[in-house]
Amino acid sequence: xxxxxxxxxxxxxxxxxxxxxxxxxxxxxxxxxxxxxxxxxxxxxxxxxxxxxxxxxxxxxxxxxxxxxxxxxxxxxxxxxxxxxxxxxxxxxxxxxxxxxxxxxxxxxxxxxxxxxxxxxxxxxxxxxxxxxxxxxxxxxxxxxxxxxxxxxxxxxxxxxxxxxxxxxxxxxxxxxxxxxxxxxxxxxxxxxxxxxxxxxxxxxxxxxxxxxxxxxxxxxxxxxxxxxxxxxxxxxxxxxxxxxxxxxxxxxxxxxxxxxxxxxxxxxxxxxxxxxxxxxxxxxxxxxxxxxxxxxxxxxxxxxxxxxxxxxxxxxxxxxxxxxxxxxxxxxxxxxxxxxxxxxxxxxxxxxxxxxxxxxxxxxxxxxxxxxxxxxxxxxxxxxxxxxxxxxxxxx
Ligand SMILES: *Cc1c(COP(=O)(O)O)cnc(C)c1O
Numbered sequence: 001x002x003x004x005x006x007x008x009x010x011x012x013x014x015x016x017x018x019x020x021x022x023x024x025x026x027x028x029x030x031x032x033x034x035x036x037x038x039x040x041x042x043x044x045x046x047x048x049x050x051x052x053x054x055x056x057x058x059x060x061x062x063x064x065x066x067x068x069x070x071x072x073x074x075x076x077x078x079x080x081x082x083x084x085x086x087x088x089x090x091x092x093x094x095x096x097x098x099x100x101x102x103x104x105x106x107x108x109x110x111x112x113x114x115x116x117x118x119x120x121x122x123x124x125x126x127x128x129x130x131x132x133x134x135x136x137x138x139x140x141x142x143x144x145x146x147x148x149x150x151x152x153x154x155x156x157x158x159x160x161x162x163x164x165x166x167x168x169x170x171x172x173x174x175x176x177x178x179x180x181x182x183x184x185x186x187x188x189x190x191x192x193x194x195x196x197x198x199x200x201x202x203x204x205x206x207x208x209x210x211x212x213x214x215x216x217x218x219x220x221x222x223x224x225x226x227x228x229x230x231x232x233x234x235x236x237x238x239x240x241x242x243x244x245x246x247x248x249x250x251x252x253x254x255x256x257x258x259x260x261x262x263x264x265x266x267x268x269x270x271x272x273x274x275x276x277x278x279x280x281x282x283x284x285x286x287x288x289x290x291x292x293x294x295x296x297x298x299x300x301x302x303x304x305x306x307x308x309x310x311x312x313x314x315x316x317x318x319x320x321x322x323x324x325x326x327x328x329x330x331x332x333x334x335x336x337x338x339x340x341x342x343x344x345x346x347x348x349x350x351x352x353x354x355x356x357x358x359x360x361x362x363x364x365x366x367x368x369x370x371x372x373x374x375x376x377x378x379x380x381x382x383x384x385x386x387x388x389x390x391x392x393x394x395x396x397x
Pocket of ligand 1: 110143144194227228230255313
């Protein structure tokens with residue numbers, strides 16, 4: 001096999017739809033917080049595949065779970081039952097405190113599913129008039145790329161020439177409880193929100209925003225849907241980001257780190273009186289809840305607890321924030337974050353800085369032109385954080 005970078009780049013640019021603009025680094029191996037390219041260069045992974053790799057690359061326990069289940073049973077479809085799905089339910093119940101779950105594959109599918117569930121609850125429990133349900137969302141949201149989800153995006157590049165769009169959504173500013181209060185009508189069934197807007201550039205709402213939102217939703221009898229696909233599962237130093245304000249959303253979407261990077265698996269978690277409205281035939285997915293994915297998810301969740309990765313994320317997040325804030329560079333505009341979800345806002349193009357960081361052995365991704373996301377696997381050590389901070393310091397000089 002040829003190891004020429006040019007060869008791979010040529011194949012990709014000839015045959016791949018150009019919907020991504022990756023750095024020209026071709027990775028072939030990963031272990032923990034580190035990845036290696038085909039030339040043998042080693043990099044500290046400070047993106048962790050958008051927080052899908054909270055457990056780190058190729059975690060030995062996940063390899064074991066993958067191998068064992070791959071040899072045993074991969075797919076049953078939901079026409080039949082399997083052993084892994086109910087066992088995953090049990091773990092999800094213990095982990096989240098929620099009492100009913102619906103398994104899907106990608107994050108976008110989990111959000112789509114939550115939207116269907118909320119609408120159904122609106123018609124059947126709240127008594128909203130047929131086909132009138134409204135869901136309130138926030139400006140700068142990111143919930144995935146399906147036609148319905150981009151329908152309520154405020155990002156022009158996500159939407160351009162993809163219309164017509166799905167109706168039934170209302171966009172309000174993020175972090176503003178009053179705007180929510182004003183936007184609610186008799187047809188509102190839910191408020192869908194990311195506890196921290198990660199894709200938008202790690203935007204953290206004001207203190208007690210989530211708490212206010214929770215009480216507004218309760219008072220107006222609408223569902224609070226927390227999209228924890230990126231912020232959940234330890235990323236922000238809590239099991240779920242909303243926990244820092246002791247909020248209890250009605251529905252929660254998770255994905256990404258739910259499989260520790262091995263397999264697309266996502267879920268909607270919720271209360272029984274809501275999820276039980278999804279009777280047989282109302283929704284489904286050929287691969288949703290398959291034994292292979294569930295066996296991996298069970299282990300991925302176990303690793304978070306066994307290795308104490310959630311409190312580690314909190315502690316190391318504080319450490320990393322302080323270190324990044326100490327970098328004395330006029331190019332840094334702001335450093336913000338919670339747990340190991342950290343955004344470094346620059347006065348210059350973040351992509352050019354990411355290119356230079358890669359030369360220092362640090363893989364980072366720009367988001368929204370001027371923000372670099374520092375979201376390494378939660379298994380990162382203090383020494384590795386120091387290495388990343390030193391790289392930033394050098395590049396920003
Ligand atoms: C990544 C992400 C999604 C979409 O997940 P996919 O698996 O890419 O479909 C949805 N919501 C949030 C907050 C995300 O970060």
